[in-house]
Amino acid sequence: MVTVGDICKYLIPKGYTLAVTLEIADATLGGLAFGVGMTTYSHKVGLYQETIVSYEVVLGDGSLVKATKDNEYSDLYHCLPWSHGTLGFLVGLELQIIPVKPYIHMKYIPIKGQKKYCDLIRQYSGAMDKDKETADYIEATIYSKEKAVLMVGNFEDADIAEKSGKINRLSRWYKPWFYKYVETFLDRGESDEYIPLGDYLLRHNRAIFWVVESMIPFGNNPLFRFFVGWLLPPKPAFLKFTTTPGVRAMTFTKQVFQDIVLPMTELERQIDVAEELFDTYPILIYPCRIYDHGEKTGQLRPPRKDQMCPGTNWGMFNDLGVYGVPSAVKRRERFDAVEAYRRMEQFTRDVGGYAFLYADTFMDLKEFKQMFDLTLYERVRKKYKAIGAFPHLYEKVKPEIDVFKVGKEYIDPLS
Numbered sequence: 001m002v003t004v005g006d007i008c009k010y011l012i013p014k015g016y017t018l019a020v021t022l023e024i025a026d027a028t029l030g031g032l033a034f035g036v037g038m039t040t041y042s043h044k045v046g047l048y049q050e051t052i053v054s055y056e057v058v059l060g061d062g063s064l065v066k067a068t069k070d071n072e073y074s075d076l077y078h079c080l081p082w083s084h085g086t087l088g089f090l091v092g093l094e095l096q097i098i099p100v101k102p103y104i105h106m107k108y109i110p111i112k113g114q115k116k117y118c119d120l121i122r123q124y125s126g127a128m129d130k131d132k133e134t135a136d137y138i139e140a141t142i143y144s145k146e147k148a149v150l151m152v153g154n155f156e157d158a159d160i161a162e163k164s165g166k167i168n169r170l171s172r173w174y175k176p177w178f179y180k181y182v183e184t185f186l187d188r189g190e191s192d193e194y195i196p197l198g199d200y201l202l203r204h205n206r207a208i209f210w211v212v213e214s215m216i217p218f219g220n221n222p223l224f225r226f227f228v229g230w231l232l233p234p235k236p237a238f239l240k241f242t243t244t245p246g247v248r249a250m251t252f253t254k255q256v257f258q259d260i261v262l263p264m265t266e267l268e269r270q271i272d273v274a275e276e277l278f279d280t281y282p283i284l285i286y287p288c289r290i291y292d293h294g295e296k297t298g299q300l301r302p303p304r305k306d307q308m309c310p311g312t313n314w315g316m317f318n319d320l321g322v323y324g325v326p327s328a329v330k331r332r333e334r335f336d337a338v339e340a341y342r343r344m345e346q347f348t349r350d351v352g353g354y355a356f357l358y359a360d361t362f363m364d365l366k367e368f369k370q371m372f373d374l375t376l377y378e379r380v381r382k383k384y385k386a387i388g389a390f391p392h393l394y395e396k397v398k399p400e401i402d403v404f405k406v407g408k409e410y411i412d413p414l415s
């Protein structure tokens, strides 16, 4: 139950942070371990799971075990990420931390032209060059098919940041939402500033990337921010409590929430497909290594040969984050959400990618097994007495409502 907010408060004053975290203060370290975690440092070290040294887990028979990469529970260790609590209860984690400096020197680089920004994201993240010296943090936000802002951040000492006169405490409650602020650089041109590390790590917290905009369209209004901006983001428990069946149906028929891990070799196609199916911007891009662990593969398959960075055991992938209202819904036209999500999932399987399982899935079990390798997972479930004690992964993550039926009911723009 330790949250990202708790760990940032604890580690940063001591000069450290987690190697991989998430920019949402209420996310838990356990949820990231059993779901998935990825951040703007992941082009250096991969997913959150790569930074987990050990898991302490209570198994289906009530016994407590500690699983590490090399001990007798190493098979369990490899299957716990992306398992969503279907192999045991997590009660302890040992995580890799990194030394930090108190500020991030951030450069905002606006770019016009899809080919140009895709090439620059690949180049800056060292996607195809293992010797490339990369920045500490890399992220891109795409505002239309042809316009993006690349953000490149490096740790910096306090004296340099403080002398610069360019400090921005951007996570304060009255400041503009981060993605709105970043968008201004498309007109203002390239720029740089210094951001206190804690503010940087939680920069997407208040607007939950850009999800809050569809709930509170006036949330970025300066008056709203000044007087009640501290109320954001809404608490997950509050959102769950206020989700009626109608609201639940609209979470996928009138909006889209998807995070998908896709190979960066296909970056242009990812954006084209997302635009064709949903046509909603901004789109989030976080570069992330996906490692080939050989025999010791859990639910993620090794990247394909042409996706590997030459001379390494990893391929550069990225999170494609698509959140918002599809343009067909905005124009009050027919939008077949199930068809759109299924085509996105088909594309993801075709290129060897993975859908984050916190989001709704529309795959049948056969398709799910094409995306995720459940070979070792099934063996581990049997060996560690999870069968009968915990649901199967597919059962746990598939939507709790009949999305096919609900999807049909809401295709019509007036529904």
Ligand SMILES: Cc1cc2nc3c(=O)[nH]c(=O)nc-3n(C[C@H](O)[C@H](O)[C@H](O)COP(=O)(O)OP(=O)(O)OC[C@H]3O[C@@H](n4cnc5c(N)ncnc54)[C@H](O)[C@@H]3O)c2cc1C
Residues within 6 Å of the ligand: 001, 022, 026, 027, 028, 029, 030, 031, 032, 034, 035, 036, 037, 038, 039, 084, 085, 086, 088, 089, 090, 091, 208, 209, 211, 257, 259, 286, 319, 321, 323, 356, 358
């Ligand atoms: C808009 C949006 C954007 C996102 N963007 C990103 C992103 O950029 N990068 C990223 O990495 N992720 C992103 N995520 C997804 C996020 O990583 C997951 O939701 C993650 O699981 C968050 O942690 P949590 O504490 O909320 O997890 P939860 O949803 O609470 O938990 C995840 C799973 O693990 C299980 N679980 C949790 N704790 C335990 C335990 N102690 N024992 C057993 N089982 C347990 C839960 O039952 C659940 O199935 C995004 C999510 C949203 C909504």
